[in-house]
Each structure stands twice: as C-alpha cells, then as structure tokens.
Amino acid sequence: MPTLLTPVPCTQCHSPAVFLWCSGTEALCEKCVPKIRKRESAGKAFKMLIGPRRTEDETWIQDENLSVFGLRAFIDDCLALEPSSYPHDLLTTDADVISSFIENLASRVSQPKRIANKNEVETLEHAIRRLRRYFEMWKRGDLPFVLIREVPWVILKPSGNSWPTIERYCNRLKKTRNHRYDDERLRFLFNLKPDEVCCGLGNYEGYLVFVFNARNTAVMERAKVGNAIFIVNADRWRFLSQQSKTELLTDYSNEVESFPHAGHIWRRWLRAALRRRGILPPDAPFK
Ligand SMILES: [Zn+2]
Numbered sequence: 001m002p003t004l005l006t007p008v009p010c011t012q013c014h015s016p017a018v019f020l021w022c023s024g025t026e027a028l029c030e031k032c033v034p035k036i037r038k039r040e041s042a043g044k045a046f047k048m049l050i051g052p053r054r055t056e057d058e059t060w061i062q063d064e065n066l067s068v069f070g071l072r073a074f075i076d077d078c079l080a081l082e083p084s085s086y087p088h089d090l091l092t093t094d095a096d097v098i099s100s101f102i103e104n105l106a107s108r109v110s111q112p113k114r115i116a117n118k119n120e121v122e123t124l125e126h127a128i129r130r131l132r133r134y135f136e137m138w139k140r141g142d143l144p145f146v147l148i149r150e151v152p153w154v155i156l157k158p159s160g161n162s163w164p165t166i167e168r169y170c171n172r173l174k175k176t177r178n179h180r181y182d183d184e185r186l187r188f189l190f191n192l193k194p195d196e197v198c199c200g201l202g203n204y205e206g207y208l209v210f211v212f213n214a215r216n217t218a219v220m221e222r223a224k225v226g227n228a229i230f231i232v233n234a235d236r237w238r239f240l241s242q243q244s245k246t247e248l249l250t251d252y253s254n255e256v257e258s259f260p261h262a263g264h265i266w267r268r269w270l271r272a273a274l275r276r277r278g279i280l281p282p283d284a285p286f287k
Contacts, residue, residue, distance in 0.1 A: 105131070
C-alpha cells in the first residue's frame with residue numbers, strides 16, 4: 001500500500017499538519033506561523049519541514065525517509081487533482097509550500113540510492129516534469145480544473161433493473177462506434193453486486209466502471225473486446241481513469257493491476273485479483 005505523509009500536531013494549536021515551520025522544540029502549522037513571524041527576529045529561526053519528526057531530545061527535524069508517493073500525492077492534491085488522497089484541511093494553496101514539496105521530491109530522485117530501481121527513477125523524473133508543468137499552469141490560473149476534475153459519468157446505482165441500462169449503453173456504442181463489449185465479462189462483474197456502475201460519456205465514452213466501496217476496488221472496463229481490464233482502488237478511479245494508458249502503466253503502475261484480454265485467461269486473472277481484494281470468497285471455484 002502506498003504510504004501518505006503522517007500528520008503531526010502543531011505545537012501551538014494542535015491541529016494536524018504534514019508540513020510545519022520548526023525551530024527547536026516548536027513546530028507550527030500554516031495558521032500559527034504568521035503570528036510568530038510578526039515577532040520578526042523570532043520568525044527567522046523557523047524553517048519549513050515536510051513530514052517532520054521529533055528526535056529524542058524533542059527537537060523537530062526533517063524526516064529523511066519520507067514516502068515519495070506521499071509527497072507526490074500531496075502535490076497532486078494541492079493542485080486540486082481530485083479526488084484527494086489527503087483530507088482537504090491538510091492541503092495548502094501556498095505556492096512556496098507547493099514548490100518546496102516539488103523540490104524535495106526532485107532532490108530525492110537525484111539521490112537514487114534511496115529509490116529502489118532505475119524504472120522507478122525514470123517514472124519519478126517523468127512525474128516531476130509533469131508536476132512542474134502543472135504547477136506553472138496552476139500559478140497562472142490555467143490548470144484546467146474542469147477537465148481534470150469533472151469527468152462526465154453517468155452513475156447507475158445497480159438495482160435489479162440497471163442491467164438493461166448497461167445493455168442499452170453497450171448496444172448504442174456497438175451501433176454508433178462499432179465498440180464491442182464482452183457481455184460475459186460485464187455480466188460477471190454485474191453479478192458481483194457492485195455499489196455503483198459508471199458509464200463514461202464524452203471522452204470517456206466506452207468506459208464502464210464497477211465500484212465496490214467496501215473493498216475499495218474499482219474494475220475499469222473499456223469497450224472493445226481485446227482491451228485490458230484495469231483494477232484500481234475505488235477512491236482513485238476517477239483520477240486514474242483520466243490518465244493515458246501509458247501514464248497508468250508508468251507513472252501509476254503501483255496503483256494499477258491490469259490484465260490483457262487474451263483468450264479466456266482473463267477469467268482466471270480477474271477471479272484471482274477479486275479474491276485477493278476480498279470481493280470473491282477465497283474458496284470461489286476457478287473457472
Ligand atoms: Zn497551529
């Protein structure tokens with residue numbers, strides 16, 4: 001499981017924060033630090049630390065073993081790439097803070113001994129370039145929030161009668177776009193009683209997403225027989241579905257399980273994945 005940064009309480013107001021201005025035994029949140037800064041000379045000693053930790057003598061220091069994933073997710077979330085991994089009250093709109101997070105992430109990548117392998121370094125370099133680009137757009141107010149945040153989806157609450165709606169959606173695509181779905185696979189997913197089934201519209205036409213909230217799982221199906229199936233965490237599917245397939249398999253590979261739709265082998269793979277996630281019971285028969 002990817003790790004997020006662990007919030008620590010501000011020593012003044014006790015609100016949790018993932019970045020604090022620290023000096024000796026004091027660690028102040030974004031709201032408390034301006035009060036101290038007014039006393040100028042005192043303010044100068046405070047340094048912004050990301051995910052600070054306390055040493056044995058109670059001094060706050062930068063934790064050097066921060067989760068790279070946690071850093072990246074924080075920047076994404078501050079730039080409002082929904083849905084958020086962090087609660088909103090931990091995020092910031094302070095450009096200097098966001099910039100510090102990006103630089104911190106970049107410095108980790110330039111010290112590759114901290115990172116497991118070469119692929120991971122390349123993935124992160126790519127992510128940093130993307131974040132720098134987004135950050136510049138964000139500062140100019142040009143980041144297309146709407147495109148990134150709001151995906152047109154029709155959400156069907158599956159009830160006994162939503163299968164005909166799915167069928168209608170598929171049939172329409174079959175006629176107008178020559179898309180073909182694997183009916184057996186859709187039926188199989190539908191019979192597992194997802195909490196929601198989402199049908200994509202506009203650019204997302206052809207997507208069907210089966211969401212299982214209790215198991216934090218979303219199975220993304222793309223129209224056209226032969227396409228891969230993607231399984232991601234339910235709280236991330238809206239964001240992840242907006243990435244290109246290449247980005248998914250490079251930048252977000254740690255969040256995605258994918259199965260090629262080769263012959264009939266998808267059944268085995270899908271069942272195994274759903275068993276791991278507790279959607280199918282462990283003793284469900286192999287088919
Ligand atoms: Zn505070």
